[in-house]
Amino acid sequence: MIVISGLPKRRLRPVVIFLMTLFCTSVTMSQTITESVLYSTATGNIKIKSEAPLELIEASSNELKGVIDISKKTFSFAVQNRSIKGFNSPLQQEHFHENYIETTKYPATTFKGKIIEQVDFSMDGKYEVRAKGILNIHGVDQERIIKANIEIKNKLILLNSSFTVPLSDHNITIPKIVYQKIAEEVNINVNASLTGVKK
Numbered sequence: 001m002i003v004i005s006g007l008p009k010r011r012l013r014p015v016v017i018f019l020m021t022l023f024c025t026s027v028t029m030s031q032t033i034t035e036s037v038l039y040s041t042a043t044g045n046i047k048i049k050s051e052a053p054l055e056l057i058e059a060s061s062n063e064l065k066g067v068i069d070i071s072k073k074t075f076s077f078a079v080q081n082r083s084i085k086g087f088n089s090p091l092q093q094e095h096f097h098e099n100y101i102e103t104t105k106y107p108a109t110t111f112k113g114k115i116i117e118q119v120d121f122s123m124d125g126k127y128e129v130r131a132k133g134i135l136n137i138h139g140v141d142q143e144r145i146i147k148a149n150i151e152i153k154n155k156l157i158l159l160n161s162s163f164t165v166p167l168s169d170h171n172i173t174i175p176k177i178v179y180q181k182i183a184e185e186v187n188i189n190v191n192a193s194l195t196g197v198k199k
Contacts, residue, residue: 044192055181059086
């Protein structure tokens with residue numbers, strides 16, 4: 001506790017001004033530190049590709065949502081499965097949602113975890129990092145380490161990642177009648193631009 005009541009009036013005013021200045025400076029520094037701790041997107045792009053002997057299947061969504069907490073190096077990404085569209089025909093898209101990914105039962109695909117490498121998010125630059133976390137597809141959790149490229153540019157975080165997902169890891173079965181038309185491993189590509197937001 002700071003006692004200033006005993007000071008003469010002519011000395012009291014400078015002390016009060018000093019304390020107010022110190023307080024305002026501390027608040028400003030605190031706001032600056034936390035101002036852009038979280039980076040988020042609601043319009044990330046995710047593409048899926050199945051390359052089987054008899055058919056190439058592609059689909060995508062521009063509704064990938066994600067948050068990165070740069071102070072803790074943690075992240076959380078999610079896409080509503082219903083937003084994934086494309087495929088080679090409306091019937092194929094229907095089979096994807098109803099028979100394979102079971103969108104009604106499992107509405108979202110998520111990936112949550114932590115960035116392994118140290119990244120200086122305060123400076124522009126490019127980094128290759130590993131993201132370690134839990135990938136949930138079709139209601140099945142799998143621990144994964146997924147490589148990603150991060151570029152910090154003009155107060156944005158630009159993210160790109162490509163990886164494969166074995167369907168069997170997430171209890172997605174392929175009927176024998178179409179096993180040459182659907183690949184056992186699906187390629188995933190993610191692109192996102194994340195902007196700083198206040199907590």
